[in-house]
Amino acid sequence: MTAPLAPQYDPSDIEAPLYAWWQERGLFRPESVPGGGQPYVIMMPPPNVTAELHAGHGLNNTVQDVLVRFERMRGRRALWLPGTDHAGIATQNVVERLLAREGLTRFDLGREAFVERVWAYVQQTGARILEQLKAIGCSADWSRTYFTLDEDLSRAVREVFVRLYEDGLVYRGHYIINWCPRCLTALSNEEAEKEETDGHIWHLRYPLADGTGHVTVATTRPETMLGDTAVAVHPGDERYAGLLGRELRLPVVDRLVPIVGDEAVDPAFGSGAVKVTPAHDPTDFEIGKRHGLPSVDVMTPEARMSLAAPERFQGLDRYEARKRVVREFEELGLLEKVEPHRHAVGHCYRCDTVVEPRLSEQWFVRMEPLARPALARYRDGTLQFTPERRGDDYERWLVGIRDWCISRQLWWGHRIPVWYCKDEGCARVSVSRTDLQRCPGCGGAVRQDDDVLDTWFSSWLVPFSSLGWPERTADLATYYPGHTLVSAPEILFFWVARMIMSGLHFMGEAPYTRMYLHGTVRDTRHRKMSKSLGNGIDPLEVVRRYGADALRYSLVAGMSVGTDVILDPDDLETSFGPGRNFANKLWNAGRLILSNLEGPPRPLGGDSPAVVRREELTLADRWIIARCEATVREATDAYERFRLNEAAASVYRFIWSDLADWYIEQIKPRLYGDAPGGDVARAVAAQTFDVALRLLHPVMPFVTEALWRRFPDRPAEASISIAPWPRPDRRAEDAGALREFGLVQELVGAVRAIRAEYGVQPGQAVRAVVTGDGAARAALELEQATVARLARVSELVFGEPAERVGGHAVLSDGTAVFVPLGDAIDVERECGRLGAEVERLLRMVDGQEKKLANEQFVSRAPAEVVERERQKLAAWREQQVVLVDKRERLGCGAAGRRDGGADGR
RNA sequence: GGGCGAAUAGCUCAGUCUGGUUCAGAGCGCCUGCCUUACACGCAGGAUGUCGGGGGUUCGAAUCCCUCUUCGCCCACCA
Numbered sequence: 001m002t003a004p005l006a007p008q009y010d011p012s013d014i015e016a017p018l019y020a021w022w023q024e025r026g027l028f029r030p031e032s033v034p035g036g037g038q039p040y041v042i043m044m045p046p047p048n049v050t051a052e053l054h055a056g057h058g059l060n061n062t063v064q065d066v067l068v069r070f071e072r073m074r075g076r077r078a079l080w081l082p083g084t085d086h087a088g089i090a091t092q093n094v095v096e097r098l099l100a101r102e103g104l105t106r107f108d109l110g111r112e113a114f115v116e117r118v119w120a121y122v123q124q125t126g127a128r129i130l131e132q133l134k135a136i137g138c139s140a141d142w143s144r145t146y147f148t149l150d151e152d153l154s155r156a157v158r159e160v161f162v163r164l165y166e167d168g169l170v171y172r173g174h175y176i177i178n179w180c181p182r183c184l185t186a187l188s189n190e191e192a193e194k195e196e197t198d199g200h201i202w203h204l205r206y207p208l209a210d211g212t213g214h215v216t217v218a219t220t221r222p223e224t225m226l227g228d229t230a231v232a233v234h235p236g237d238e239r240y241a242g243l244l245g246r247e248l249r250l251p252v253v254d255r256l257v258p259i260v261g262d263e264a265v266d267p268a269f270g271s272g273a274v275k276v277t278p279a280h281d282p283t284d285f286e287i288g289k290r291h292g293l294p295s296v297d298v299m300t301p302e303a304r305m306s307l308a309a310p311e312r313f314q315g316l317d318r319y320e321a322r323k324r325v326v327r328e329f330e331e332l333g334l335l336e337k338v339e340p341h342r343h344a345v346g347h348c349y350r351c352d353t354v355v356e357p358r359l360s361e362q363w364f365v366r367m368e369p370l371a372r373p374a375l376a377r378y379r380d381g382t383l384q385f386t387p388e389r390r391g392d393d394y395e396r397w398l399v400g401i402r403d404w405c406i407s408r409q410l411w412w413g414h415r416i417p418v419w420y421c422k423d424e425g426c427a428r429v430s431v432s433r434t435d436l437q438r439c440p441g442c443g444g445a446v447r448q449d450d451d452v453l454d455t456w457f458s459s460w461l462v463p464f465s466s467l468g469w470p471e472r473t474a475d476l477a478t479y480y481p482g483h484t485l486v487s488a489p490e491i492l493f494f495w496v497a498r499m500i501m502s503g504l505h506f507m508g509e510a511p512y513t514r515m516y517l518h519g520t521v522r523d524t525r526h527r528k529m530s531k532s533l534g535n536g537i538d539p540l541e542v543v544r545r546y547g548a549d550a551l552r553y554s555l556v557a558g559m560s561v562g563t564d565v566i567l568d569p570d571d572l573e574t575s576f577g578p579g580r581n582f583a584n585k586l587w588n589a590g591r592l593i594l595s596n597l598e599g600p601p602r603p604l605g606g607d608s609p610a611v612v613r614r615e616e617l618t619l620a621d622r623w624i625i626a627r628c629e630a631t632v633r634e635a636t637d638a639y640e641r642f643r644l645n646e647a648a649a650s651v652y653r654f655i656w657s658d659l660a661d662w663y664i665e666q667i668k669p670r671l672y673g674d675a676p677g678g679d680v681a682r683a684v685a686a687q688t689f690d691v692a693l694r695l696l697h698p699v700m701p702f703v704t705e706a707l708w709r710r711f712p713d714r715p716a717e718a719s720i721s722i723a724p725w726p727r728p729d730r731r732a733e734d735a736g737a738l739r740e741f742g743l744v745q746e747l748v749g750a751v752r753a754i755r756a757e758y759g760v761q762p763g764q765a766v767r768a769v770v771t772g773d774g775a776a777r778a779a780l781e782l783e784q785a786t787v788a789r790l791a792r793v794s795e796l797v798f799g800e801p802a803e804r805v806g807g808h809a810v811l812s813d814g815t816a817v818f819v820p821l822g823d824a825i826d827v828e829r830e831c832g833r834l835g836a837e838v839e840r841l842l843r844m845v846d847g848q849e850k851k852l853a854n855e856q857f858v859s860r861a862p863a864e865v866v867e868r869e870r871q872k873l874a875a876w877r878e879q880q881v882v883l884v885d886k887r888e889r890l891g892c893g894a895a896g897r898r899d900g901g902a903d904g905r
Numbered sequence: 906g907g908g909c910g911a912a913u914a915g916c917u918c919a920g921u922c923u924g925g926u927u928c929a930g931a932g933c934g935c936c937u938g939c940c941u942u943a944c945a946c947g948c949a950g951g952a953u954g955u956c957g958g959g960g961g962u963u964c965g966a967a968u969c970c971c972u973c974u975u976c977g978c979c980c981a982c983c984a
Contacts, residue, residue: 270984564978762941
């Protein structure tokens with residue numbers, strides 16, 4: 001039906017056209033799934049709109065695609081919903097960097113022009129990442145693609161803000177928040193990444209105002225002392241009992257501050273006295289509130305010293321100021337000591353700048369009421385995490401949850417829907433679903449809040465906002481709630497947990513019940529791949545060189561549940577070569593099978609190869625069918641349990657080790673007409689290969705589709721991506737065939753090993769003598785032709801060998817194999833070999849005898865275990881007898897122990 | 906400071922939950938021989954491991970318990 005297939009698989013010829021065809025056929029739309037089963041929904045973690053595909057995206061989306069394709073083939077109406085995130089800070093930073101090249105800042109443009117500029121930028125770069133996801137084969141429903149700043153999603157964001165406000169779950173307040181002095185915005189707790197940092201702790205002396213002594217305080221941030229408004233000690237601390245209420249004279253700033261008593265102070269730490277800087281530390285802020293202390297904010301938004309600091313400090317960077325404060329203390333003789341100190345310091349998750357705790361007015365979401373049901377659903381087992389320990393992380397986070405700071409001092413994002421009346425007498429604060437021009441209270445002029453919302457405030461809604469909420473759309477009714485969430489653990493709190501909370505609150509149901517948190521892609525030194533380290537792998541480069549299937553296979557194969565994927569950026573061949581090789585192997589196996597099908601393969605009686613007339617099947621046929629059946633079970637089970645690597649390995653083993661290495665080799669005589677039963681062999685090969693292709697399709701969609709579509713009589717519109725998932729069939733199970741053909745394989749392997757050992761020329765046939773009445777005999781008789789072909793055995797004889805010189809082996813059922821090799825071999829060497837072998841068996845028998853003589857073992861171990869061990873012993877003894885006999889016939893000399901072991905190779 | 910994970914062949918990892926027929930495995934790399942009419946991105950054969958160290962439980966431990974070492978992750982307002 002088609003042109004002959006090239007001997008080497010070239011993914012670049014195949015992938016793009018196939019992908020285009022899938023899209024034309026609308027196969028990624030759930031509506032296209034034949035039969036219209038139950039919906040199955042995965043929400044794609046929306047990549048940043050400015051993102052370039054990296055290995056992490058590759059892994060995350062490959063996993064999702066595997067699951068979606070799996071469920072789609074199982075007849076579910078699978079919807080994988082893609083989108084992009086406007087990524088407030090990240091995107092704004094990108095555009096600001098571009099502006100900087102023109103020597104401009106966003107302030108030069110002004111808000112409106114800047115936002116327009118960002119829109120122009122994101123439209124021009126056009127969410128390139130979505131195209132890149134297509135290149136790796138992602139079967140998302142692109143017709144439903146959303147953007148978190150779309151009109152629809154913006155409406156949802158506003159609706160949610162207003163409702164939460166009305167419910168008292170959104171509030172505005174003056175608190176210490178995490179502030180990035182480079183991005184010039186507040187951050188949530190999650191966005192301030194704590195990193196262990198080596199720093200110092202300075203012990204500073206604050207003299208009592210009356211000159212009668214001093215109090216020593218310790219600090220890791222000496223520059224903040226410029227804003228100190230008190231020193232606190234524990235109220236019960238006897239050392240300071242007499243000092244409570246007295247005043248200290250702050251050095252450097254020359255200000256009087258009180259000594260207060262507060263429970264928050266740990267008397268056991270340092271000197272037991274703490275400097276209190278309400279404007280620059282959360283704990284101090286609380287202490288300040290309790291004691292009515294003033295707040296002195298000594299820093300500008302850029303973390304330079306503000307006008308509230310002494311004049312000589314003003315404008316100094318915080319670290320310059322730190323040095324200067326320390327120096328002045330030293331000069332004053334008030335620096336008691338400096339110690340190295342390792343502690344956790346917050347860093348901006350977008351630019352890695354050290355975050356400054358800063359007092360400011362921000363909007364917050366009260367999280368505790370939202371967290372409660374999210375916690376309950378976890379504890380009652382509704383929500384399941386893979387790996388399970390991620391559930392513990394989830395639980396801990398919810399238990400200790402703090403309010404969410406959602407306002408950002410950015411320009412790119414959802415503007416906060418709050419209007420303030422400009423009339424000072426009215427001063428009404430209005431929260432509204434629609435833009436306000438006038439104050440609903442007094443009708444006066446209003447101004448909208450300048451800030452925008454945290455980008456995660458839109459992404460935590462996508463499971464329903466992307467389906468049309470708050471409208472009651474058909475999509476919403478059909479596809480909410482979804483099922484599986486596939487995510488990197490990094491965004492468990494940012495995104496996953498919050499989606500569960502919003503889903504429960506606004507929809508009454510969690511958006512997913514199964515959360516699969518996969519590992520991180522790292523280099524061989526276990527470092528996270530990143531641009532700055534230059535240790536990244538470009539998935540598109542891999543696609544170009546090895547193909548998307550190879551990329552996907554390698555990612556999946558290297559990934560076991562809950563562990564990281566280690567790849568070597570400097571050696572793509574090692575990582576991705578095997579995937580490419582496997583695709584090529586498939587291609588060639590397909591080439592052979594398909595080119596030998598003169599027409600449609602003879603039906604074996606239905607969907608399953610099991611239903612063929614048994615009497616027509618050879619042992620090898622029954623064996624491959626049974627192996628195929630086992631693979632269907634293994635792979636299906638592994639996919640269901642997110643053990644994608646096991647699924648891939650199972651199919652790999654079947655295709656390469658069973659189908660290609662054994663079955664295809666075995667049937668060649670039948671295929672080429674040298675033996676009868678060609679139609680059965682063709683049918684069995686075609687059917688099992690078809691099944692294998694379907695089992696592998698989720699992981700390697702392109703090559704499997706390319707081959708599957710080339711089966712004769714396949715309708716032009718047929719696609720493997722909606723072909724039915726292979727169903728297990730009891731009738732295909734055949735333990736006897738597995739065991740018996742296994743013995744045939746053992747024999748072939750044994751003869752091959754003997755041939756290699758004695759350097760028999762590849763083209764030269766040998767004879768083989770098989771002794772013993774084990775299960776092997778019947779099987780070998782059935783498969784004589786196989787043995788002849790695959791081991792180049794010209795004659796397979798059953799009985800006792802007459803010859804003396806040759807190679808030997810023993811199969812697992814005790815059957816002895818002898819390959820006469822005439823005078824071609826070195827008798828002395830063979831004696832040595834046999835001697836060593838006898839020696840080894842002797843040791844095994846000794847050990848086994850001891851084991852079985854052990855009263856404890858025999859009485860306590862289960863009977864079947866004991867029996868198994870007995871059989872082992874018997875088999876070894878038998879082998880020993882055979883070998884000793886062989887040595888005698890060779891004339892090696894009686895005592896195997898002495899002359900044998902010495903030369904044992 | 907709390908919590909958790911990992912350590913198995915030169916490399917990357919299965920196997921550990923449910924001790925004993927995968928128990929010592931796979932892929933890559935390495936060695937030997939083969940261009941055998943699907944595939945040299947291949948075929949056949951082969952070598953390599955105190956299953957991180959130590960202790961314990963058990964008839965029996967890579968697998969269960971304790972401990973130590975080394976990496977890694979998450980959480981954390983002791984300044």
